[in-house]
Amino acid sequence: xxxxxxxxxxxxxxxxxxxxxxxxxxxxxxxxxxxxxxxxxxxxxxxxxxxxxxxxxxxxxxxxxxxxxxxxxxxxxxxxxxxxxxxxxxxxxxxxxxxxxxxxxxxxxxxxxxxxxxxxxxxxxxxxxxxxxxxxxxxxxxxxxxxxxxxxxxxxxxxxxxxxxxxxxxxxxxxxxxxxxx
Numbered sequence: 191x192x193x194x195x196x197x198x199x200x201x202x203x204x205x206x207x208x209x210x211x212x213x214x215x216x217x218x219x220x221x222x223x224x225x226x227x228x229x230x231x232x233x234x235x236x237x238x239x240x241x242x243x244x245x246x247x248x249x250x251x252x253x254x255x256x257x258x259x260x261x262x263x264x265x266x267x268x269x270x271x272x273x274x275x276x277x278x279x280x281x282x283x284x285x286x287x288x289x290x291x292x293x294x295x296x297x298x299x300x301x302x303x304x305x306x307x308x309x310x311x312x313x314x315x316x317x318x319x320x321x322x323x324x325x326x327x328x329x330x331x332x333x334x335x336x337x338x339x340x341x342x343x344x345x346x347x348x349x350x351x352x353x354x355x356x357x358x359x360x361x362x363x364x365x366x367x368x369x370x371x372x
Contacts, residue, residue: 209224209226272340294336320339325350336348
């Protein structure tokens, strides 16, 4: 979660809270409370990772079975480039409107950036730019979704998930460079 410095509150000693709920109709869960975190005390102008233990009613839920599938071509987005010559796990090579590569799943994976979010102005300070990206490692038969963040702190990916193991990821890419052509 990103907490900017432009938050205002009628009570400056309490800035509010973030709550997480789960809705999964196929498992008969509707607005199941997961957890809550206070915004007060989180660092300003920075991302914070919030995590919650899985509550007892959800924990024994049967694993979700995902059928084998072929990854269809994705409409790629353009207007950016991201490079890093660093060795795995920090290598990345993305150029708008073409397949790229990122070190993921313990090796190079095909990276398909399919959507951008421009938060360089109007979303918080400092601004950032997001590349929503599908990652595919054919050899390991794994797929993932990542958000690649481009900002004044550099390049990192976070807020993603890998399948089939549902692992969340956060990776800083020291030395990576980027350009935005929009």
